[in-house]
Amino acid sequence: MIHELTAEQTALLPAIRDRWLRVCLSTEPADRPAAEVALAGAYASAGLPAPTSVVWMESPLAGRIQAAAMAVGRERQRRTVDVDDAIWSVLLERFAKAGGKPLPGLDCGGSVLAQLREAASGEIQQRLNAEVSADVWWGVRDALSDRRVSAEVGHQAFARFTEMVNEALGVAEDDAAPRAVRDVFTVYGGYGQHDAWWLAMCEFFEQVGALETTETLEPSRRLARSCGQWWAFENAAVLTERPRVLLLDQFERPHSESGPAVEYADGFSVYAWHGTEVPAGTVIDVDSLTVERIEAESNGMLRPVLVDLFGRERYLREKRATLTHQEGRWGSVYHISTDRECSALHEVGGCRFIPIPAYVHTARQAWAWQFQKELSAFDNSPNAPFGVG
Numbered sequence: 001m002i003h004e005l006t007a008e009q010t011a012l013l014p015a016i017r018d019r020w021l022r023v024c025l026s027t028e029p030a031d032r033p034a035a036e037v038a039l040a041g042a043y044a045s046a047g048l049p050a051p052t053s054v055v056w057m058e059s060p061l062a063g064r065i066q067a068a069a070m071a072v073g074r075e076r077q078r079r080t081v082d083v084d085d086a087i088w089s090v091l092l093e094r095f096a097k098a099g100g101k102p103l104p105g106l107d108c109g110g111s112v113l114a115q116l117r118e119a120a121s122g123e124i125q126q127r128l129n130a131e132v133s134a135d136v137w138w139g140v141r142d143a144l145s146d147r148r149v150s151a152e153v154g155h156q157a158f159a160r161f162t163e164m165v166n167e168a169l170g171v172a173e174d175d176a177a178p179r180a181v182r183d184v185f186t187v188y189g190g191y192g193q194h195d196a197w198w199l200a201m202c203e204f205f206e207q208v209g210a211l212e213t214t215e216t217l218e219p220s221r222r223l224a225r226s227c228g229q230w231w232a233f234e235n236a237a238v239l240t241e242r243p244r245v246l247l248l249d250q251f252e253r254p255h256s257e258s259g260p261a262v263e264y265a266d267g268f269s270v271y272a273w274h275g276t277e278v279p280a281g282t283v284i285d286v287d288s289l290t291v292e293r294i295e296a297e298s299n300g301m302l303r304p305v306l307v308d309l310f311g312r313e314r315y316l317r318e319k320r321a322t323l324t325h326q327e328g329r330w331g332s333v334y335h336i337s338t339d340r341e342c343s344a345l346h347e348v349g350g351c352r353f354i355p356i357p358a359y360v361h362t363a364r365q366a367w368a369w370q371f372q373k374e375l376s377a378f379d380n381s382p383n384a385p386f387g388v389g
Helices: 013-024 032-045 060-078 085-097 113-131 134-144 148-169 179-185 192-207 215-226 291-296 303-310 312-319 363-371
Strands: 053-057 230-232 236-240 321-326 332-337 342-347 353-356
Touching: 013 134, 013 192, 032 053, 032 113, 032 215, 032 230, 032 236, 053 060, 060 085, 060 148, 060 230, 060 236, 085 148, 113 192, 113 215, 113 230, 134 192, 148 192, 192 215, 291 303, 291 312, 303 312, 303 353, 312 321, 312 332, 332 363, 342 363, 353 363
Parallel strands: 053 236
Antiparallel strands: 230 236, 321 332, 332 342, 342 353
């Protein structure tokens, strides 16, 4: 097992990262013929015939809507879920308004994504688990990938899709649609160009001898180089275009002060400040920022941006916060003791400060408190929840 990289192995990382980062950040129009050939190759690798119908959409949101419409259309034909037909009608009408429609006369079949992933990466993942320590795995991931773009795009597409579905079903934002309904239209997809970080990792571990071959990934590589996200069914597939606008800061994080940081041809867009998603149209007066203004901000995803603009060190200094514990990915704990305040902060991911009780002293305790779990639940875990950091 690889527990530590040599200097020679570490020297391989920059070139691999740069090569695959260009794929991840591409704003070139999709190479549709190449993508469809690659998709057929992915099906063949899983022992499946190529899909008879391929639908192209302009963005990840449109792709998700189209995949959901096809899944709901299939369920409406098969009626395997005991749900009033009126619900399917409402959803199909809403999906159609958003540009997604079932394919007339075609049963798209069930999702085959799991089969395609297992054929491409199943043995590779098992091999990496056996040959590479967790510390090395995470270190290489951090060195090779910038997952901010894919994370922000994916989160925004899913959030807007969920909002649309809840509106169609007449449920409140914080309610869940009936599970049977959600199970039908929640169709997981492949990431296309946003699989670049994983493909880069596999290339690196093949070069250093942890993997014997990554030939099974060739269709995934070709898909990443030719299109955006995609969804795969037994008889049909949905492929999407890449963004037409992608603006980054000096650390290659999505960032724009004057408009969308990421924008697709159909208008789907993501607003972001230095890699953190913010509401559309956000305007920040940096000169008027204070600690009080930052802590009064009700939008949790905007607060780290305000701290970053205000200055992390200045924020800690004005809060009179003292570092009392630090543990890698688990984050840092700061305690505040003044005439007005006795409390603590848990910092995760840089500039993201979460208020915690003063009796919490370690970063793992902070996670346990936030997740309302016993500390023992995290004792044997080498990494913080969700790989924060």
